[in-house]
Amino acid sequence: MRLSPQRILLLALAGLFLAAATAPSAAAAPTSETDARLKQILERFPKADLDGDGVLTADEARQARQRLVERRGGESAEPQAPGQSDPRGPKPTAENVKYGPHERNVLDFWKAETDAPAPLVVFIHGGGFVGGDKSKVRGNKVLTGCLEAGISFASINYRFREHAPIQDIVRDCARAIQFLRTKAKEWNIDPTRVASYGGSAGAGTSLWLAFHDDLADPDAADPVLRQSSRLTCAGCLNGQASYDLREWETIVGPPPDGARKEAEILDFYHFKDKAASETPEAERIMKDMSMLSLISAGDSPVFLFCAGPNTDPKDRGHYVHHPRHAIAIRDRCLAMKVGVECVLRDDLAKGDGDQDARLLAFFIKHLKPKPAEVKADAAQVTTPGDE
Numbered sequence: 001m002r003l004s005p006q007r008i009l010l011l012a013l014a015g016l017f018l019a020a021a022t023a024p025s026a027a028a029a030p031t032s033e034t035d036a037r038l039k040q041i042l043e044r045f046p047k048a049d050l051d052g053d054g055v056l057t058a059d060e061a062r063q064a065r066q067r068l069v070e071r072r073g074g075e076s077a078e079p080q081a082p083g084q085s086d087p088r089g090p091k092p093t094a095e096n097v098k099y100g101p102h103e104r105n106v107l108d109f110w111k112a113e114t115d116a117p118a119p120l121v122v123f124i125h126g127g128g129f130v131g132g133d134k135s136k137v138r139g140n141k142v143l144t145g146c147l148e149a150g151i152s153f154a155s156i157n158y159r160f161r162e163h164a165p166i167q168d169i170v171r172d173c174a175r176a177i178q179f180l181r182t183k184a185k186e187w188n189i190d191p192t193r194v195a196s197y198g199g200s201a202g203a204g205t206s207l208w209l210a211f212h213d214d215l216a217d218p219d220a221a222d223p224v225l226r227q228s229s230r231l232t233c234a235g236c237l238n239g240q241a242s243y244d245l246r247e248w249e250t251i252v253g254p255p256p257d258g259a260r261k262e263a264e265i266l267d268f269y270h271f272k273d274k275a276a277s278e279t280p281e282a283e284r285i286m287k288d289m290s291m292l293s294l295i296s297a298g299d300s301p302v303f304l305f306c307a308g309p310n311t312d313p314k315d316r317g318h319y320v321h322h323p324r325h326a327i328a329i330r331d332r333c334l335a336m337k338v339g340v341e342c343v344l345r346d347d348l349a350k351g352d353g354d355q356d357a358r359l360l361a362f363f364i365k366h367l368k369p370k371p372a373e374v375k376a377d378a379a380q381v382t383t384p385g386d387e
Contacts, residue, residue: 030057030058031055031056031057031058031307032049032055032056032057032307034307034345034348035058038056038057038058038061039056041056041061042055042056048060048061054126054200054238054317054320054321055199055238055307055308055321057307057354089137089138089139089140089143089144090110090143090144090147092108092109092110093109093110093111093187094108094109094111094187095108095109096108097109099156099175099176099179099180099224100172100175100176100179102159102163102172104157104158104159104160104163104172105157105158105159105172105175105176106134106156106157107134107154107155107156107157107176107179107180108134108135108154108155108156109152109153109154109180109183109187110143110147110152110153110154111152111187111188112146112147112149112150112151112152112153113147113150114150114188116190117184117188117189117190117191118150118151118152118188118189118190119150119151119152119189119190119193119194119195119232119363119367119368120151120152120153120154120180120189120190120193120194120195121142121146121151121152121153121154121194121195121196121197121363121367122153122154122155122156122176122177122180122194122195122196122197123137123140123142123143123153123154123155123156123196123197123198123202124156124158124173124196124197124198124201124202124203124205124206125137125155125156125157125198125199125201125202126198126199126200126201126202126203126238127200127201128200128201128320129160129161129166129169129201130160130161130162131160132201132202133157134155134156134157135155136155137155138155140356141356141357141360142197142356142359142360142363143155145356145360146360146363149360149363149364151363151364151367152187152188152189154176154180156173156176158172158173158176159172161267161268164270165268165269165270166243166268166269166289167269167285167288167289169205170205170208170209170243170289171215173196173205173209174209174212174215174229175224175225175229177194177196177209177227177228177229177231178215178216178224178225178226178227178228178229179224179227180194181194181227181228182223182224182227191227191228192232193232193367193368194231194232195231195232195233195234195235195363195366195367196209196210196231196234196235197234197235197236197237197303197359197363198235198236198237198239199237199238199239200237200238200239200240200320200321201239202237202239203235203236203237203238203239203240204236204239204240204241204243204291206231206234206235206236206239206302207234207236207239207241207291207302207329208243208289208291208294209229209230209231209234210230210231210233210234210299210300210302211291211294211295211296211299211300212229212288212294214228214229214230215229216228216229230300231300232300232366232367233300233301233302233303233339233362233363233366233367234300234301234302234303235302235303235305235359235362235363236302236303236304236305236326236329237305237306237355237359238305238306238307238308238321239304239306239321239325239326240291240320240321240325241291241292241324241325241326241328241329242289242290242291242292242293243268243289243290243291244286244287244289244290244293245264245265245268245286246265246286247290247292248319251292251324251325251328252313252319252322252324252325253312253313253324254313255313255316255319256312256313256314256315256316256318256319257315257316257319262274262277265277269282269285269286269289291329292328292329292332295329295332295333295336295338296336296338297336297337297338298338299333299336299338300338300339301338301339301340301341301366302329302333302338302339302340302341303340303341303343303358303359303362304326304329304330304340304341304342304343305326305342305343305344305355305358305359306321306322306323306325306326306343306344306345307321307345307348307355308321308322308323308345309323309345310322310323310324310327310344310345323344323345326342326344327342327344329342330342339366341358341362343355343358
């Protein structure tokens with residue numbers, strides 16, 4: 001009997017789920033960077049990487065399997081492992097709310113059950129700015145954990161590179177933050193306590209929002225643009241240190257596929273031709289996209305996580321999600337006395353816990369919900385040493 005690709009994936013993920021469910025709780029959470037089976041599944045079924053950050057976790061594998069089961073009209077045969085979130089997650093309070101003019105300028109919002117205005121965490125999906133969707137976060141432990149801790153949650157879509165250059169895409173995400181602040185009274189949000197995070201593209205965008213000067217324009221005709229775009233704190237999972245692509249070789253080293261191509265620069269910023277990429281305006285745009293260069297004293301604290309090995313880049317995915325991106329941000333934050341927690345692969349190998357639990361604890365620590373608002377205890381954040 002010939003098995004369909006979907007059936008093969010179901011069988012493979014079933015084995016992985018059982019292994020993860022029975023693993024000792026102190027063990028580091030497996031990912032495609034540390035587990036050969038997860039790596040094989042990611043290579044064959046890249047859509048199993050639900051947040052599009054280039055790294056497949058055991059939790060993503062479980063969620064991918066559950067979604068396949070549901071699409072096939074069946075029920076999951078395995079019980080939910082202790083500490084795992086329901087892959088379907090709670091239903092949003094408000095869904096597909098428009099925050100801008102483009103069809104992808106929409107967001108989902110989950111309202112925490114609090115009397116006082118609640119802090120807000122915003123998820124920005126990954127996908128290389130060419131794919132991905134806000135629905136990828138549903139059932140994630142950070143979402144459910146935030147709600148249990150009295151923190152409201154939102155997940156946004158934004159334009160892709162086919163629609164807009166990177167410098168406009170990140171401003172879509174800034175506009176979403178500004179829009180959410182306009183809903184503070186209606187949705188019981190505390191506009192002074194807003195964070196964002198994501199994987200890969202969403203990770204880098206969250207860093208850009210955390211370090212960039214406020215985009216608020218008090219004289220704007222559009223009331224959304226009068227709101228602040230700044231964050232209280234931000235999370236970066238397998239992200240990049242800069243979207244000035246010229247800096248990557250200095251940060252990470254030579255790319256594994258040869259020299260950076262001129263076409264990549266033109267495409268990323270939508271420059272018409274090489275001459276357009278060499279103008280003073282182009283230089284201003286590219287420098288403004290360097291999260292590393294934007295870091296200054298007084299910026300918001302950040303959480304950095306990278307699951308990849310700190311070795312010479314072996315392929316494009318490793319290069320884009322290399323831990324040297326996180327290390328560069330960490331070192332710059334330390335130099336500028338900006339709060340930073342950095343968790344790398346070696347930290348996980350020592351049993352320091354999975355990235356979602358640590359990220360959730362980071363948000364709870366920095367968003368500082370009042371005791372009366374907190375509905376669940378959270379693990380205390382500790383900062384790993386600089387090995």
